Amino acid sequence: MEEKEKQIxxxxxxxxxxxxxxxxxxLIDPPRFQTYSVEVNAAMTVxxxxxxxxxxxDPGLVYRHSCHHSACGTCACIVNGSERLACLTxxxxxxxxxxxxxPLRGFARIADLAVDMTxxxxxxxxxxEVLRPAEPLAGGGDGGxxxxxxxxxxxGACVSVCPAAAAQPGFMGPAALAAVHNQMxxxxxxxxxxxxxxxxxxxxxxxxxxxxxxxxxCPTGVYPARHIADLRRLM
Amino acid sequence: xxxxxxxxxxxxxxxxxxxxxRGFRVTLVEKGELLSGTTGRHHGLLHSGARYVLHDTAxxxxxxxxxxxxRRIAPQAIEPNGGLFVAVxxxxxxxxxxxLSSCRDADIPAxxxxxxxxxxxxxALNPEVKAALRxxxxxxxxxxxxxxxxxxxxxxxxxxxxxxxVTALVLKGNTVAGARIVDHRTGRSEEIGADLVVNAGxxxxxxxxALAGVQVPxxxxxxxxxxxxxxxxxxxxxxxxxxxxxxxxxxxxxxxILGTTAWLADDPDRVTAPTEHVRRLFDLCAQLLPAxxxxxxxxxxxxxxxxxxxxxxxxPFAISRTFDCFDHARRDRVEGLVTLIGGKAxxxxxxxxxxxxxxxxxxxxxxVCRTRETVLLPYRRYWP
Numbered sequence: 001m002e003e004k005e006k007q008i009x010x011x012x013x014x015x016x017x018x019x020x021x022x023x024x025x026x027l028i029d030p031p032r033f034q035t036y037s038v039e040v041n042a043a044m045t046v047x048x049x050x051x052x053x054x055x056x057x058d059p060g061l062v063y064r065h066s067c068h069h070s071a072c073g074t075c076a077c078i079v080n081g082s083e084r085l086a087c088l089t090x091x092x093x094x095x096x097x098x099x100x101x102x103p104l105r106g107f108a109r110i111a112d113l114a115v116d117m118t119x120x121x122x123x124x125x126x127x128x129e130v131l132r133p134a135e136p137l138a139g140g141g142d143g144g145x146x147x148x149x150x151x152x153x154x155x156g157a158c159v160s161v162c163p164a165a166a167a168q169p170g171f172m173g174p175a176a177l178a179a180v181h182n183q184m185x186x187x188x189x190x191x192x193x194x195x196x197x198x199x200x201x202x203x204x205x206x207x208x209x210x211x212x213x214x215x216x217x218c219p220t221g222v223y224p225a226r227h228i229a230d231l232r233r234l235m
Numbered sequence: 236x237x238x239x240x241x242x243x244x245x246x247x248x249x250x251x252x253x254x255x256x257r258g259f260r261v262t263l264v265e266k267g268e269l270l271s272g273t274t275g276r277h278h279g280l281l282h283s284g285a286r287y288v289l290h291d292t293a294x295x296x297x298x299x300x301x302x303x304x305x306r307r308i309a310p311q312a313i314e315p316n317g318g319l320f321v322a323v324x325x326x327x328x329x330x331x332x333x334x335l336s337s338c339r340d341a342d343i344p345a346x347x348x349x350x351x352x353x354x355x356x357x358x359a360l361n362p363e364v365k366a367a368l369r370x371x372x373x374x375x376x377x378x379x380x381x382x383x384x385x386x387x388x389x390x391x392x393x394x395x396x397x398x399x400x401v402t403a404l405v406l407k408g409n410t411v412a413g414a415r416i417v418d419h420r421t422g423r424s425e426e427i428g429a430d431l432v433v434n435a436g437x438x439x440x441x442x443x444x445a446l447a448g449v450q451v452p453x454x455x456x457x458x459x460x461x462x463x464x465x466x467x468x469x470x471x472x473x474x475x476x477x478x479x480x481x482x483x484x485x486x487x488x489x490x491x492i493l494g495t496t497a498w499l500a501d502d503p504d505r506v507t508a509p510t511e512h513v514r515r516l517f518d519l520c521a522q523l524l525p526a527x528x529x530x531x532x533x534x535x536x537x538x539x540x541x542x543x544x545x546x547x548x549x550x551p552f553a554i555s556r557t558f559d560c561f562d563h564a565r566r567d568r569v570e571g572l573v574t575l576i577g578g579k580a581x582x583x584x585x586x587x588x589x590x591x592x593x594x595x596x597x598x599x600x601x602x603v604c605r606t607r608e609t610v611l612l613p614y615r616r617y618w619p
Contacts, residue, residue, distance in 0.1 A: 011510075027422040043510070043535060054267075055504050060419050062398050064268045066275035068536035069462040071487060072378035074268060087534060111398065111420040114268070118618040126615035130311050130379065134469055139358030146316045146469035149376055149488045220488070 013039040016091055018049060020061070021102040024111045031109075033100075034058075040091045046099065047075050047086035050113075062112040070219060073153030076160070077113045078102040083157035083217040104160035106169075120156050123176035123198075128183045150182060152222045158214035164207050171207040172199075174214035174224035180204075181227040200235045236260055237598050240414055240427055242401050242443055243435035245274030246575060248381055249587035249606070250435060251388035251395065256609060257591060257602040261393035262427060263385075264416055266400035270381050272503075273437045274580050276538035278460050278494035279485045280471060281305065281313055281373040281380070282581040285320060285345055287556060288337035289330065289477045294556045294582075296341040301582045302371065305380065308584070309611050312379030314487065318372025318471035319353055320345075321364040323522045327475045328365050334475060335368065345370045357468045359524045372471040374487050377580060383611035384583070390612055404432065404446040404572070411447055411563075411571035431594060434574040438503035438539035444574055449567040452544040453576045455503035456551040458495040459512040459537045463530040467491045472523050478552045481519025490533060493520040497551035503539040543577030558582065560590045562597060573597070 016038055023031035036053045047065055054061045064074040068087045075086040080100050091099060107115035134146040158174040159165050165173045172180075180199045184192050199205050205228050214224040236259050241247040244265025251263045269275070280286075284298030306313060322328040331347070338345035345368050353367030354360050360367075389395050398419040405413040405426060413428040434443040438455035466489050474482040485492045496512040513535055521528035542554045558578030563569040573593060578586040588604045595602055 024420060024422050043508070045534075059400070060417075060422060062419050064271075066268060066270045066378045067376075068276055068538075069460070069490070069492065069534035071279070071376055071490070072270075072275060074378065087536070114398070114420075116618075121615050121618045124615065126613040130376075131314070134314075134316070134466070137358055137466070137469065144356065144469060146314075148314050148466065148469075148486070149312065149379075151488060153488075 011041045013041045014092065016040045016049070017098045018053065019098055019100045020112065022112055023109055042090070042092050044091055045087055046079055046084075046089040046091060046101070049091060050086060062110065062114045064114050071153060073155035076104055076155035076157045076219070078104065078160070083161045085155060085157075085219045088219060104156050106159050106165055107156060115156070117154070117156060120154060120159060120175065123172040124179045128179060129186050132182070132186070151220045152178060152182075153220050155219065157217045157219060158222075158224050161213040161217045163211050163213065164209040168207055170203045172204050174208070174228065177205055177208070177231060178222055178224040178227040181231050196231070196234055199231045205231050205235065237430035238262065238428070239431045239433060239594065240264070240429035241433045241435055242414065243272070243437060243439070244269040244385075244395070244397060245272050245381070245435065245437050246578060246583045246586050247433070247435035248384040248388060249583040250433060250575070250590050251393045252384040252391070252611070253587040253591040253604060253606050254594065255388045255391035255393045256605045257595065257600070259594075261388065262429070263388070263393060263395050264399040264401060264414070264427070265397045267398065269385060269395070269397050270378055272439065273538050273541060274381050274583065275377045276536065277377055277580055278483065278492045279374050279377055279487045280483065280494070280581070281375045282579070283318060283370040283372045284341055284343050285318070285334070285338055285370040285372065286473060286478055288334060288341055288343065290553065291555050291557070292337065292341050295337070295343060297557070297585055298581050299341060299343045299371070301585050302373065304584060304607055305581070306373070308606070308609060309380055309383045311383070311613055312376040314374040316373065316469045316486075318370045318473060319357065320368040320370060320473045320475040321353065321360065321523060322366040322475040323361060323364060325365070330475055330477070331366055331368070338370070343370065357470055357472060357524075359467045359526050360472065361523060361525055366475065368475065372473070374471060374485050376487065379614045381580065381583065382614035382617050386612045386614060386617035387609070390616065401443060401446070406447065409569055411569060430571070431598065432572050433590065433594070434572065437541040440541060440574055440576055447563065447569050447572055449563055449569055449572075451561065451574050451576055454542040454544045454554070455500050455539040456497050456542045456554070457500050457505050457537050457539045458497045459508045459516065459535065460495050461493045461513055461516050461535050462490045462533045463493065463527060464533040465489065465491060465530060467524050467526055474523060481516045484520050484524055484527070491524075491527070493517070493527065497540070499549065499551055500539065505537065505539065508535045508537045541576060558586045558589070560593050562593060564597075
């Protein structure tokens with residue numbers, strides 16, 4: 001970044017322009033970009049800046065957030081063209097004086113950066129297990145029967161970036177296919193067959209274009225494309 | 236039935252669920268995303284209560300009761316792998332007997348295990364620890380533990396409205412008769428009439444109360460948390476010491492979360508995470524699991540606790556984590572307004588039960604709480 005750092009107290013900051021896609025049905029409609037300028041230090045994330053904009057510049061800015069550490073999956077949005085979690089994206093790491101924020105694609109838009117996740121769950125059963133056996137720890141010992149939460153935080157980044165989902169709205173999408181495959185590992189044999197049949201349906205794995213973009217943007221290392229490849233081998 | 240308007244989408248979700256089960260008409264408004272204030276933003280410990288036994292038996296006992304209830308009614312997002320309290324130095328060791336006897340007093344099943352066994356359970360544990368006690372802590376996904384309350388409340392008829400911020404309370408004489416809100420989704424303002432308004436604003440409760448001209452004893456107490464990439468333990472690891480800074484590491488998925496610091500603030504909207512706090516967390520938590528020292532931070536964040544001021548203490552770790560519910564008719568001669576203060580995520584259901592009991596007494600309704608035994612819908616059902 002070329003701009004000189006400015007010193008505020010002990011912490012150097014840089015002035016960054018956040019160009020945010022605004023939309024409020026009936027009010028800011030059609031959507032348009034609005035720019036907010038924020039002094040950003042090295043530690044601040046895109047989510048920290050959204051909070052600052054809301055608290056100091058525009059209380060009406062709508063975005064989703066909850067845990068601030070990549071567990072809840074609510075804050076995914078498109079940052080300078082790429083799907084990312086706002087809470088994990090340090091602004092300085094973007095190496096850009098302007099940060100463009102847009103909502104995820106492929107979901108109904110509520111307002112500004114907030115999207116409605118209803119569609120995300122269309123092909124994911126509410127009852128499917130969120131827990132899985134934990135891996136053995138480094139330094140010895142087995143998992144000892146320990147359980148942990150699945151890697152997928154259901155943020156929607158993979159669905160937003162998927163070219164097949166964009167072209168064919170009926171496509172189950174990468175997150176649901178990965179969820180099917182994960183559920184198969186935990187299910188009884190008869191349920192496994194039904195799950196595989198679901199994944200093999202015309203709106204399932206056959207619609208995947210193997211673009212691998214899902215695995216590239218996934219913030220928690222689910223690698224949905226690998227799950228889809230595994231499902232294909234079983235079909 | 237009466238229409239109850241709940242302000243605050245944190246613990247308010249549990250109250251919406253409880254009141255909906257009791258037959259009330261319920262509307263909940265939250266200024267941002269649900270669970271974006273405090274209840275969704277903590278380190279993810281489902282307390283066994285052991286953290287509080289040394290100074291607050293009532294809070295400790297309540298945590299253990301609620302821990303068991305949540306495992307039954309919302310099991311989906313709990314990593315049920317237990318916890319350890321470890322003594323790092325001689326001072327820690329001096330608390331051992333009192334800790335164990337206090338756990339017995341609070342009915343929390345705690346027992347000492349040999350250090351060698353603790354090291355086998357948690358190979359990353361500081362090999363120098365002098366004692367290890369096993370407790371029924373668990374780890375949770377804060378969002379997915381609390382969202383089932385909203386999902387179930389909504390399925391039972393409650394209206395849940397995120398992104399709706401209260402700008403004024405509607406006062407008719409000395410009675411709060413509803414709230415004026417701005418719906419940030421459309422920018423439009425509207426008035427929501429209610430027979431009773433519940434202020435469940437957490438650390439923001441003081442601001443809501445001020446809209447009715449009353450004060451409430453809430454003290455925002457922010458704290459910093461840090462996550463590192465790597466699951467260092469299956470169990471929660473705590474320091475055997477009265478509650479203090481940097482005394483816990485909570486595993487979750489493939490992360491480990493270091494908690495926490497605390498200070499008293501006037502403004503609950505503090506979004507800062509001072510770098511010296513981050514450094515202290517690494518230093519202190521490395522005494523529990525030394526591997527932490529060389530790990531880069533994965534995420535750094537802060538959240539404001541809503542502490543209930545009752546005694547004189549200004550030490551944020553000593554102020555009780557218990558909870559109270561105020562009827563402003565008795566306290567301030569303002570009718571139609573109830574405020575919830577204090578508590579913590581582990582006890583959200585109990586906070587809701589006590590508040591709903593008060594609301595039933597106030598409205599002359601004779602209906603019993605059913606949230607202890609009502610298994611909640613899976614969180615994914617929040618999206619219809």
